[in-house]
Amino acid sequence: MTLESGAGASHAPALRAHHRIGSFEPELGGNLQDVTLAYETWGELNDAADNAVLLVHALTGDSHAAGRPSEGYKRGGWWDPMVGPGLPLDIDKYFVVCSNVLGGCSGSTGPASTQPGTRRPYAMRFPVVTIRDMVRAQRRLLDALGVRRLALVAGGSIGGQQALEWAVEFPAFVEKAVPVAATGALGPQGVGMSEIGRRAIMADPDWRDGDYYGTGRRPDEGLAIARMAGMMTYQSAAGQWERFGRRPAGRPALHPELGGRFEIESYLHYQGRELTDRFDANSYLYLSRAMDLHDVSSGYESEAEAYSRIEAEVLFVGITSDWLFPAAEVRDAAEKARQAGANASYAEIDTLSGHDAFLKDWKELTEAVEPFLTKKAES
Amino acid sequence: MTLESGAGASHAPALRAHHRIGSFEPELGGNLQDVTLAYETWGELNDAADNAVLLVHALTGDSHAAGRPSEGYKRGGWWDPMVGPGLPLDIDKYFVVCSNVLGGCSGSTGPASTQPGTRRPYAMRFPVVTIRDMVRAQRRLLDALGVRRLALVAGGSIGGQQALEWAVEFPAFVEKAVPVAATGALGPQGVGMSEIGRRAIMADPDWRDGDYYGTGRRPDEGLAIARMAGMMTYQSAAGQWERFGRRPAGRPALHPELGGRFEIESYLHYQGRELTDRFDANSYLYLSRAMDLHDVSSGYESEAEAYSRIEAEVLFVGITSDWLFPAAEVRDAAEKARQAGANASYAEIDTLSGHDAFLKDWKELTEAVEPFLTKKAES
Numbered sequence: 001m002t003l004e005s006g007a008g009a010s011h012a013p014a015l016r017a018h019h020r021i022g023s024f025e026p027e028l029g030g031n032l033q034d035v036t037l038a039y040e041t042w043g044e045l046n047d048a049a050d051n052a053v054l055l056v057h058a059l060t061g062d063s064h065a066a067g068r069p070s071e072g073y074k075r076g077g078w079w080d081p082m083v084g085p086g087l088p089l090d091i092d093k094y095f096v097v098c099s100n101v102l103g104g105c106s107g108s109t110g111p112a113s114t115q116p117g118t119r120r121p122y123a124m125r126f127p128v129v130t131i132r133d134m135v136r137a138q139r140r141l142l143d144a145l146g147v148r149r150l151a152l153v154a155g156g157s158i159g160g161q162q163a164l165e166w167a168v169e170f171p172a173f174v175e176k177a178v179p180v181a182a183t184g185a186l187g188p189q190g191v192g193m194s195e196i197g198r199r200a201i202m203a204d205p206d207w208r209d210g211d212y213y214g215t216g217r218r219p220d221e222g223l224a225i226a227r228m229a230g231m232m233t234y235q236s237a238a239g240q241w242e243r244f245g246r247r248p249a250g251r252p253a254l255h256p257e258l259g260g261r262f263e264i265e266s267y268l269h270y271q272g273r274e275l276t277d278r279f280d281a282n283s284y285l286y287l288s289r290a291m292d293l294h295d296v297s298s299g300y301e302s303e304a305e306a307y308s309r310i311e312a313e314v315l316f317v318g319i320t321s322d323w324l325f326p327a328a329e330v331r332d333a334a335e336k337a338r339q340a341g342a343n344a345s346y347a348e349i350d351t352l353s354g355h356d357a358f359l360k361d362w363k364e365l366t367e368a369v370e371p372f373l374t375k376k377a378e379s
Numbered sequence: 380m381t382l383e384s385g386a387g388a389s390h391a392p393a394l395r396a397h398h399r400i401g402s403f404e405p406e407l408g409g410n411l412q413d414v415t416l417a418y419e420t421w422g423e424l425n426d427a428a429d430n431a432v433l434l435v436h437a438l439t440g441d442s443h444a445a446g447r448p449s450e451g452y453k454r455g456g457w458w459d460p461m462v463g464p465g466l467p468l469d470i471d472k473y474f475v476v477c478s479n480v481l482g483g484c485s486g487s488t489g490p491a492s493t494q495p496g497t498r499r500p501y502a503m504r505f506p507v508v509t510i511r512d513m514v515r516a517q518r519r520l521l522d523a524l525g526v527r528r529l530a531l532v533a534g535g536s537i538g539g540q541q542a543l544e545w546a547v548e549f550p551a552f553v554e555k556a557v558p559v560a561a562t563g564a565l566g567p568q569g570v571g572m573s574e575i576g577r578r579a580i581m582a583d584p585d586w587r588d589g590d591y592y593g594t595g596r597r598p599d600e601g602l603a604i605a606r607m608a609g610m611m612t613y614q615s616a617a618g619q620w621e622r623f624g625r626r627p628a629g630r631p632a633l634h635p636e637l638g639g640r641f642e643i644e645s646y647l648h649y650q651g652r653e654l655t656d657r658f659d660a661n662s663y664l665y666l667s668r669a670m671d672l673h674d675v676s677s678g679y680e681s682e683a684e685a686y687s688r689i690e691a692e693v694l695f696v697g698i699t700s701d702w703l704f705p706a707a708e709v710r711d712a713a714e715k716a717r718q719a720g721a722n723a724s725y726a727e728i729d730t731l732s733g734h735d736a737f738l739k740d741w742k743e744l745t746e747a748v749e750p751f752l753t754k755k756a757e758s
Contacts, residue, residue: 196575196604196607246564246674258668262574
């Protein structure tokens with residue numbers, strides 16, 4: 001492990017490091033040599049090594065789950081209001097770990113990493129990685145950290161897919177799992193929107209079949225469009241009416257011939273630009289594809305067989321206005337898991353925030369999750 | 380008027396022609412010289428000149444509202460099951476007219492037309508046109524055809540926006556209006572998806588700021604992505620689960636590195652390619668923008684004042700699974716029109732087909748519309 005920095009937010013001191021998990025065989029083929037995972041931790045592992053909490057980040061997130069706003073993280077950690085003394089994930093009690101996923105671009109091995117034995121990045125020579133691969137890589141990290149058992153694994157969206165997969169893939173290792181805004185398999189509407197984004201990246205002439213590294217150019221325009229499509233799936237129609245309505249934007253139009261810009265357009269343009277400054281387009285292709293490909297039943301006879309493996313208590317959290325992973329589908333996944341014999345329950349966050357509620361509706365999220373966590377503390 | 384062809388489908392002989400409506404001043408500025416509208420008609424205008432029905436096509440539609448499948452129209456007319464002897468729009472009774480909209484690319488003046496006084500197409504020098512402009516241009520055509528009053532104006536989506544605008548803009552001219560899957564103003568989710576499509580077209584290096592005509596290249600890739608984004612808004616999540624689920628496609632993947640293609644992706648790719656063979660990318664920019672910009676209250680004190688102008692009987696038709704113009708918003712528009720004193724009613728099509736139901740759910744559409752039309756015949 002390489003220590004990178006011992007500094008974190010004042011209320012939640014983080015340890016940030018990299019760990020080399022060695023070679024890795026992705027389930028769909030290919031081979032990765034010398035894989036590294038970037039991670040951060042908060043709190044301390046107890047003597048029994050069973051107070052660890054693994055937080056799993058969203059599509060364009062990273063290992064910085066907690067921390068006040070700082071220079072590198074203007075918005076602070078992505079679950080900061082949930083992590084810290086006196087908060088649902090009390091770091092006086094838990095050893096909280098968050099790692100950048102395999103295939104990512106924030107310190108972990110991904111398409112932008114140099115391919116061993118060559119001097120060039122993997123780019124599209126990176127093998128397809130799946131949600132299960134991400135979970136297996138995280139397991140190696142936790143083993144190296146001495147974690148014996150996860151008190152909790154939690155995350156939203158692609159992080160929720162991983163949280164659920166954790167409970168299926170490593171049943172004995174997980175005490176509790178909270179997949180938020182996620183199911184066992186993404187629906188065709190989500191896959192379609194995902195493909196629109198990938199297609200936009202690949203259509204960008206600066207993408208160059210993925211080999212844009214070192215050219216001085218990047219497929220920013222394509223990645224921005226992908227992000228715009230993504231943002232649409234993270235919000236709800238009602239939420240957008242409330243937040244943007246049909247208000248005009250203050251800025252001039254992209255093409256004046258097409259009339260003034262609406263605020264929703266200006267917002268999407270901003271979100272698009274913002275992502276290109278911090279995210280690698282090829283990683284976006286691989287991670288969005290992992291979301292599409294994931295099917296919890298893969299390798300099992302059925303979804304029921306997969307769910308029947310679960311030993312953890314699982315709390316599925318649905319979001320009423322989510323259209324990427326609609327609440328009805330999350331509830332249905334919880335019901336299927338329960339019918340398969342898993343100790344599964346379901347909680348719902350009633351909000352207009354859409355899919356993104358797991359990154360902003362702190363009060364509702366806390367109310368949904370805390371009773372489930374507290375129950376543990378008392379058991 | 381220039382006769383182009385007298386041949387139509389056997390059960391609904393069409394007259395296809397072009398009419399020059401002269402110069403035209405778009406409401407948002409600019410000036411168009413020598414504007415032409417392409418149109419088709421079925422049936423005959425009666426002596427009172429009050430049996431005319433104007434059908435208004437959808438975003439990528441054209442004047443071919445009726446007709447059996449033919450070489451030029453493999454799927455036949457876009458409302459063929461509604462138009463013909465014994466059908467809701469009986470051409471033994473009605474004189475049915477459908478014109479390609481102003482700004483379109485199927486015979487009417489649009490960005491691909493040669494700008495008078497130059498030898499080049501307008502491209503992005505074409506002025507922004509609005510739903511109201513489209514309606515005003517259609518009015519000139521109907522006047523030239525000798526139509527004294529519209530027995531009915533009907534259409535879905537952007538066609539529905541026009542049908543409603545007809546009732547507001549020319550109150551005395553319209554007896555009945557049926558806007559389907561449309562409201563007085565598109566919501567931010569629709570505008571956002573629309574902008575993603577435009578952005579994809581403009582990001583295509585072959586777009587060349589709109590001046591791609593005559594270069595031997597077209598922004599097909601961008602237009603295909605725009606179409607893919609459009610298709611997502613025309614269907615429903617439940618409908619896509621039923622139709623595509625997570626089934627794999629038969630064809631090989633676009634990028635094998637990213638795994639096998641899902642059927643929903645293959646379908647979207649097909650729809651994207653299909654549009655590039657029949658539609659002009661710049662027209663797509665202008666027409667989609669007209670949808671975004673339209674606000675029935677524009678130029679009036681309020682939406683209520685606009686609706687209070689209506690003298691026609693208006694039937695708003697909502698589609699339960701529509702997410703471009705959600706049924707609740709269509710119902711709300713009907714209610715607002717009624718409160719403003721208009722003779723407005725609301726019917727709902729219960730379907731999984733999404734927005735596109737107005738182009739495929741013939742039984743449900745007939746059941747929703749026919750009582751409203753019959754009432755007229757008996758009055």
